[in-house]
Amino acid sequence: MPYLRRINSTSVKTYVSRTVLLLSDDGTLKPLAIELSLPHPKGDQHGAVSKVYTPAQHAVEGSLWQLAKTYVAVNDSGVHQLISHWYCIPATEGQLSVVHPIHKLLHPHFRDTMYITAIARGIQIDADGFVECSVFPEKYCMELTSLTYKDWNLVNQALHRDLKKRWVAVDDKDSPNDLRLVIKDYPYAVDGLEIWFAIEKWVRDYCSFYYKTDEVVQQDPELQA
Template sequence: MPIAIQLKQIPADDNPIFFPTDSEYDWLTAKIFVRSADFNDHQLNAHLLRTHLLAEVFAVSLLRNVPMVHPLYKLLVPHTRYTLQINKLARGLLISDDGFFIKFAASGGEGCIPNFYYRDDGIKLWDIIRRFVKGVLSFYDKNDTEVQKDSALQKWISDIFEHEFLSQTGTGIPQSFTTVAEMVKFVTMVIFTCSGQHSAVNTGQFDYGGWMPNTPTTLEIPPPTEKGTTNEATMLQAFPNMGIAANGMAAMWLLSRPSYDSVPLGQYPEQHFSEETPCDLIMDFQGELQILSENITNRNKNLEVPYTYLDPKVVENSVSL
């Protein structure tokens, strides 16, 4: 629950700070504007940019630079399934000049918060993925020297840094890999982004946004510029019309549904590895994911609102929807 809301960035007389002690509709209207802004930030930043488009960067560089027989290709390619396809559809249907966001949206460490299940489940999932990645990659590139001499690996990260992040060192993307640890951390991030992070920001969209006032895709009037001017009528005027609301609900419902042939995290219908060690590591990976899933299921039995979005059995291997 917010303790205060200011709807514009620059303090001014026409930019009041709203409080829970204000009139019912002043406070409710302020919260509605925040929820609408959050919808647009969530979809375009947390969801599109930080999972879909980031996953595409890794996939394109993988296909450009890494041979199919390379262990990095075998490890990562299942986590790129359908990503380029769904992003092509998104460019046409969601973020194009006549897409959804133009037509129906305004945009065109240990934490201190208890019971923050995105954090808690996410850290556990990250650690499981990291152990798997470390086991597989260090089986092939056993030390830092071998990492530095792995030309396909170096071309992959160099392509990502140069062409997708425009050689900007401030992005945190490395220009090359110099150690096993650096390689493992980055590849862990790739797989987590393509699987767990996308599930966390995608799967629950309809749960939160299916009731339009909780996540308006757009609002039809400017935010209030002074207190005491809102009422039920002005609040209702702010909401999008039924057509826009229905399109928003439909988009969130569609994006939240699993595809008919979805592949859960850790399942590999196409067997890319043939050596005994990586095959054993895959089985260990699947076992750890199963234990995490069971723990999440047991915890959720005691929650009024279960948090399921990082349960491995609902996390897909790739950004495919």
């Protein structure tokens, strides 16, 4: 709410959104309600001013439902652009020599990334760029990103960890890779997990050739740097 109050002090207005979904018996998700919230005019200690919208197809209610979904999509896009999608490789390029095994592992993945990132900084995420003008306004988007990254953890970005954190997957020893999806009709997770674990096995096999123990990792000055 403090950030929303500051954002809405500019020429751009937005809402905090919360979406409630129902997992149906057929394994699909259906939207039940969207809550849009604004800061309380008397201060954040009074909570938020909220309104709930439910699915509708006709008349004014249908238009309001579409508008509520749009605000959710904008917020989701903002999180994706400002948080999920951001990554940088200067540490890898600056600390690992070209003959280092991890550099060789990552180099094909990082190819052209610096060039693309430089373009993005000049078009999307710079002051008055695409993100600031279309998702979150003006100076607060950079500040919000910095705040979020204070709690950012690389390990938690693993697909299976992210799915468990969002309660759409649970540990299950009887399922492939010891993971069971709560939502079976979820192509992103079904296909993504197959790709994830295939890549993980390949990377693990590659790294274990050079690093037999944790101590070897600790004694590698380039990795530690």
